[in-house]
């Protein structure tokens with residue numbers, strides 16, 4: 001899609017540039033917050049898979065307003081991030097155990113009130129592999145949250161509602177009093193993307209989460225008895241009733257706001273805007289450099 005066309009077809013993309021957000025994803029967090037009021041009183045927040053940084057921008061503007069000063073916000077991504085005022089950025093892999101200590105160091109070993117993850121892997125096109133990698137990112141966000149989040153804290157995690165998502169619902173619901181599948185209006189209706197809004201973290205009794213090198217996710221959660229206790233908020237289904245669950249589904253954002261699946265006409269004095277922040281390390285960077293040096297062979 002050409003850039004002007006994208007401006008026409010995707011008003012959230014255009015509005016993000018007009019309002020100074022680095023990505024249209026900002027509206028997803030804003031609409032989730034509008035529905036659940038999850039950011040009030042937050043003083044320590046972790047933004048996992050944060051680049052280019054629009055969620056960190058939202059956190060910075062909401063948590064560092066004049067009324068609630070001195071919030072600590074840590075943003076983590078594999079990609080380098082251009083600095084954001086009031087945010088400490090860490091270039092690291094959220095699936096690596098060493099990332100946990102880097103985050104805790106920023107909080108001087110205090111726990112966070114809020115963790116969010118908008119993680120998405122580079123898509124390969126191999127559906128099963130893509131789904132597996134996405135699930136690993138969701139699990140890594142939960143692993144980190146169990147180590148970082150204070151009791152009562154909130155976790156937001158991006159999911160794709162594939163065929164086994166009810167397993168993830170059931171397992172997240174063991175750690176939180178309420179788990180909701182939220183679909184912000186700015187997330188395209190045609191996409192399987194949604195966000196788990198996990199409220200009121202309840203650490204599992206007699207289990208101390210500990211991240212160790214080369215440990216699998218199932219080894220990490222072994223002591224948490226994930227396949228055990230039923231939950232209050234999830235309705236369990238199926239023969240293997242302890243492993244799958246249905247959670248509440250809530251569409252968030254004003255129904256009169258922009259429809260992310262619609263195309264809009266652009267008025268006469270339309271002027272295309274540049275992105276607020278160009279990607280720091282896009283995958284096409286090497287190809288562009290090779291092209292500049294005349295090293296790209298024509299086929």
Ligand SMILES: C[S@@+](CC[C@H](N)C(=O)[O-])C[C@H]1O[C@@H](n2cnc3c(N)ncnc32)[C@H](O)[C@@H]1O
Pocket residue numbers: 022023025026048049050051052053054055056076077078079092093094095118119120121122137
């Ligand atoms: C959809 S983007 C996040 C957008 C961001 N929330 C914003 O508002 O600007 C997904 C990000 O996940 C990051 N990511 C994917 N796998 C990761 C990993 N293992 N560790 C850290 N970041 C990862 C990617 O580098 C990418 O920047």
